[in-house]
Amino acid sequence: MNPFLEIGSTGLTRFGGWIYEEWLKDLQGQKAIKIYKEMRDSDPVIGAILFAIKMLIRQASWRVEAGGNTRQDEEAKEFLESCMKDMSHSWHDLITEILSMLVFGWSYHELVFKRRNGDSRDPAQKSKYTDGRIGWRKIPIRAQETFYQWVFDEEDGGIKALKQMPPPDYRIREIPIEKSLLFRTESRKGSPEGVSILRTAYRAWYFKKNIEEIEGIGIERDLAGLPVAYVPLELLNPNATTEQKAVLSLIQRLVTNIRRDETEGVVFPAEELPDGRKTGYKLSLLSTGGRRQFDTTDIIERYDKRIAMTVLADFILLGQDKVGSYALASSKTNMFSLAIGAILDSIQEVFNTYAVPRLFALNSFQGLSGLPVLVHGDVESPDLKELGDYISSLAGAGFNIIDDEVENYLRQVASLPQKPKEGLGKRLYLPARIKQSVDDDRQEFIKAVRELREAVRKAMEV
DSSP states (O other), X not given: OOXXXXXXXXXXXXXXXXXXXXXXXXXXXXXHHHHHHHHHHHOHHHHHHHHHHHHHHHHSOEEEEOSSSSHHXXXXXXXXXXXXXXXXXXXXXXXXXXXXXXHHSEEEEEOEEEEOOSSOSSTTTOOSOOSOOEEEEEOXXXXXXXEEEEEEOTTTOOEEEEEEOOTTTTOOEEEEGGGEXXXXXXXXXXXXXXOOTTGGGHHHHXXXXXXXXXXXXXXXXXXXXXXXXXXXXXXXXXXXXHHHHHHHHHHHHHHHTOOSSTXXXXXXXXXXXXXXXXXXXXXXXXXXXXXXXXXXXXXXXXXXXXXXXXTTOGGGGTTTTSOOOHHHHHHHHHHHHHHHHHHHHHHHHHIIIIIHHHHHHXXXXXXXXSOOEEEEOOXXXXXXXXXXXXXXXXXXXXXXXXXXXXXXXXXXXXXXXXXXXXXXXXXXXXXXXXXXXXXXXXXXXXXXXXXXXXXXXXXXXX
């Protein structure tokens, strides 16, 4: 048996370049893209959720960590940092475009490179730098609305390329995966399309949308009344003349278009002739009396909550029912922040797995311990009061922070500059109990500090 031979398959349901994993036909292919776009652009709750996610992720900082401690590693780190700042678009704009994967399940970006030859008129060479290296020119999105089909590798089922048909010429373009970055919310059977975070909210959104439309129609009819037109019986006869059918059609259009607006008004035959004879024509408005059996506001609010719950964002609705507590809100926002952190992790992983290695493959860096990596910051800043109390306790116990990792972490969470590289080198591995929150009991705390001092002494002797 050849251990390198792939025998099985992921079982992805696909035909040609299209994927049919979704059981609901309205959420397959281009139909899904149109519906998710409508959900994103028209629903206030979904809009609030996506705005909250986008703003929290945009405010998260990004930094580069070297792959080692050598001078070459530091140069590689500085090069990657310069590439992030030397694109035709900002890094935060790129992150915002990537977040379209939340709505559609995936986001496809093409890697476009350039030769860094300073202030050149040629966009393929224009750069802030003149080192002649190859950097990122831009990493633009290939919009989901322009998607035509996927190109699969028939040997192993992997993705080879994306075909798009974008305006204005609507010419089919094939973008190979080797020149692209594919971001997904999650992977199911290796599908390149991922899963939209709005998928489980679709049912609630669908019913909510229809109820709101019915509610609007009902309000309009309550204001205007239900128009009813009485016509002579001969107009309803199947054997009516062409003129009679035309009159009936005109009256039908009239009653269906009655609205309360600035152009309201009706021209209609009189009910009686001057001699008192009935014409058979009459127009009246039936008003609806009493209160409806169902409160549509409660129903719509219920669907709003379900939509928010699907992405752990129901905290945005707290207080609207005049209930809720700070502790509950804090717990829900913490869960929401953890989910956002996972989104950032997935974006970070794609860059470090594909974008960074491809960039350094085009540039010569000798003697690297490892490639530098992109690292995202925290979504929420730590409570500096609690952190300050902790540091004060350490200082009060006579503890001097001499471990580089701990000191740089404390600098980072307090938004302070990192410690200069001079003096970096030895790594100190702290006892597990120190890494946890400090015990309230003073005796236990003093004991932990003594253990830390002993660990420092042993590390310095090495």
